[in-house]
Structures are given as C-alpha cells and as structure tokens.
C-alpha cells in the first residue's frame with residue numbers, strides 16, 4: 001500500500017475502534033510518537049495503546065487532507081467537536097515504520113469533559129440528581145438509617161454539602177423543629193432545598209466548606225452525606241478539625257459516605273485522580289469532581305487524628321458507610 005491508501009485504511013479502522021486490525025498496519029518494530037506522550041515502541045505496545053485509547057473516549061477522525069510525498073503520508077484531521085491535529089506516517093514496504101502526531105491534550109480532555117468542576121458537575125445534573133440518588137437502594141436506606149442514628153437531643157445541626165437536602169427529609173420527620181445550617185457550593189442545589197422545606201428552621205450558606213469558618217462550640221451535631229469522597233487526606237483532616245471545634249463538648253459528627261474495603265482500591269482512585277488532575281493542568285485547591293473514597297480504617301484514623309475520641313462504624317450497605325465520631 002502507498003502512504004495515501006494506507007492512511008485511508010488507518011482512518012477507517014480508527015473509526016471502527018479496531019485496535020487489532022489497526023495495529024496490523026505497523027511494522028513489528030514501528031514507533032508511534034504522539035508528541036504529548038512518550039513514544040510507543042513495537043507493534044504489540046502500539047496495539048495496547050489503541051486498546052487503552054479506544055476504551056477511554058469516543059474517538060472519531062474526520063479527514064481534512066491527506067498528502068503524500070515519497071514514502072511519507074501526512075494526515076490533517078479533526079473530530080466532530082472541532083478538535084484538530086495532524087499526523088506524519090513513514091511507510092516502508094506497505095507498513096508504518098514511524099508515526100508522529102501533533103494535537104493538544106488539554107483541549108482534548110476539556111472537550112471530552114474528563115473532569116468537571118465540582119459545582120458544574122452537580123448543576124449540570126440538577127434535574128436528574130434526586131432520582132439518581134434515590135434509585136440506589138444503599139443510598140436510599142442510608143438516609144433512613146442516618147436519621148435513626150441522629151442523637152434524640154439534637155437541636156442545632158450543621159449539614160455539610162447539604163445539596164437538595166435528601167438527608168433532611170428523614171431528619172425532619174424525626175425532629176421537626178431542629179435548627180439546620182446547610183452549606184453547599186452549588187446555588188442551584190440550595191435553591192431546590194429551600195423550595196422543599198419552606199417553613200422549616202433552615203439557614204443556607206453558599207460556600208466551599210473546606211474554606212468556610214464554622215465557628216466554635218456552636219452545633220450539637222454536624223453531619224455530611226455523600227459529599228466528602230472527593231478530597232485528599234490533608235484537606236479532610238483539616239476539615240475534621242474544623243468540625244471538631246464547631247461542636248459543643250459532647251457533640252457528635254455523623255458521616256455517611258462512599259468508602260472502599262481495600263488499600264489497593266483506595267490507592268487506585270487516588271492515583272487516577274492525581275494523574276487526571278495533572279494531565280488537565282488542574283491546580284491544587286481547585287475543586288473538580290472525582291471520587292477518591294478511603295477505606296473505613298483510614299476514615300476512622302483521620303477523624304481520630306482530628307481530635308475525636310470515640311469513633312465508630314455504625315452501618316454499612318454496599319459501599320455506603322456511616323461513621324459516628326463523638327467529640328469527648
């Protein structure tokens with residue numbers, strides 16, 4: 001095959017997502033160097049690269065131009081979102097011996113929404129959010145269990161990442177007069193909460209709870225439901241210290257969250273988060289949505305490190321776990 005014909009075949013197989021057949025177009029010792037990544041050497045590794053790429057995102061190549069010059073072919077391409085690039089193919093004896101590709105990785109990730117800003121993530125899903133949460137039995141059951149575990153004498157409650165207030169539905173059934181302060185960074189989630197609980201004793205604050213000052217010795221109970229599985233160790237311990245300080249002496253913090261059961265799972269999510277953030281050039285402290293759940297043991301360790309004396313797992317179903325931490 002001449003370079004132009006080979007590139008046409010390459011595009012056809014690329015658009016089929018056929019890793020096996022596309023790698024057949026390469027010599028055994030071919031090199032594929034997409035300049036945003038390290039060069040990949042050898043047909044087998046090129047095959048693995050295509051398997052990985054095709055599984056990550058929908059890849060579509062629209063040909064803009066194909067040029068040929070001796071044993072070189074040049075492909076100018078775009079995708080349906082208008083993302084553009086070009087590739088140079090050195091073709092010897094009808095197979096690719098060397099390929100170099102030029103495209104912008106950051107634009108690629110942004111166009112593919114690899115990580116979304118935290119508030120955008122929830123606001124973009126506002127219409128389906130509650131249905132999604134309530135469709136999961138372990139989340140649904142957790143709301144009921146969570147309210148049961150609330151101390152009977154709770155009067156002044158702080159709810160971190162209160163969202164649309166799904167956990168408050170059950171809490172108000174048990175304690176209709178409870179005084180609630182809810183903090184969330186999404187105005188749309190808070191607006192929905194406000195509409196649902198008109199007439200209740202609720203004070204809503206739009207803020208990042210990692211930065212907001214909760215004050216000292218104010219709340220008898222602090223809660224969080226499915227919101228804290230996005231942050232690194234240090235950030236969480238700092239937040240737990242703020243919660244500890246905001247509680248009255250015999251106060252309690254009750255958390256229900258997505259947790260994992262092995263260190264390997266925890267490490268996997270944490271590394272993946274770091275990798276994606278680095279690839280997307282996200283700065284420390286910028287809040288993007290990615291799940292980094294911790295093991296139950298590490299959760300308990302962080303709470304104790306923050307000062308809580310009595311920390312206990314109270315309930316779990318699938319990966320939803322409730323932990324109670326008593327101040328003294």
Ligand SMILES: C[S@@+](CC[C@H](N)C(=O)[O-])C[C@H]1O[C@@H](n2cnc3c(N)ncnc32)[C@H](O)[C@@H]1O
Pocket residue numbers: 118119122133160161162163164165166167183184185186189207208209210224225226227230287
């Ligand atoms: C999965 S929702 C849970 C909402 C509610 N607790 C529930 O169970 O329905 C997570 C919520 O946490 C909020 N959130 C995440 N990180 C936050 C932060 N650093 N500060 C304030 N709110 C945050 C999001 O905006 C979202 O509303």
